[in-house]
Amino acid sequence: MMRGLLLVLGVLAVLATPALSVRSKRGCDGGWFLIAGNCYKFPQIYLTWDNAFDHCERLGSQLASVHTHAEYTGLLSHINKNYGGTYWTSGATENGRWLWTATGKSMNRAWWGRNPSTADNQCAYFCSYTNKYWNKSCSNKVRFICQKPQNW
Ligand SMILES: *[C@@H]1O[C@H](CO)[C@@H](O)[C@H](O)[C@H]1NC(C)=O
Numbered sequence: 001m002m003r004g005l006l007l008v009l010g011v012l013a014v015l016a017t018p019a020l021s022v023r024s025k026r027g028c029d030g031g032w033f034l035i036a037g038n039c040y041k042f043p044q045i046y047l048t049w050d051n052a053f054d055h056c057e058r059l060g061s062q063l064a065s066v067h068t069h070a071e072y073t074g075l076l077s078h079i080n081k082n083y084g085g086t087y088w089t090s091g092a093t094e095n096g097r098w099l100w101t102a103t104g105k106s107m108n109r110a111w112w113g114r115n116p117s118t119a120d121n122q123c124a125y126f127c128s129y130t131n132k133y134w135n136k137s138c139s140n141k142v143r144f145i146c147q148k149p150q151n152w
Helices: 002-023 049-058 069-082
Strands: 033-035 038-041 086-094 097-100 122-127 132-137 146-149
Touching: 033 069, 038 069, 049 086, 049 146, 069 122, 086 132
Parallel strands: none
Antiparallel strands: 033 038, 038 146, 086 097, 086 122, 122 132
16 A cells, blocks of 8 residues: 555656656746846847837846846857847936836946936947947837846
């Protein structure tokens, strides 16, 4: 009786394991890159900031926000290696302040290429040639970076 029960439990455990490990697979989905603990996608298309924002949302993600030094250097080196150029981030002016709009946090001053205008309709893009962010009107069409958390 006890033996039979153990056998049944053992078989159940073996059957359940692959399903569980698939569901809880850590890392990033195909086409997303693991950088500094987050998953990023670099769709090679040029969109206004608003359309880039929507595009990332449709992919279940948000425009990238750069909070840590590891994210800053990791993103720039990935871009430089693969498809150098300029990319929208989630940074934009809101009521005269620069914010990562995806998280509401303020942007690191040291990573700006110049003192940016805080006028309305200014958005921040990453430039892999200067390793800085720069401001320009959000209606420009620029490539962009989408970000989402790792699967757990
Ligand atoms: C970005 O900010 C600078 C400095 O305030 C300003 O002179 C410039 O016009 C802005 N760039 C664009 C493209 O709007």
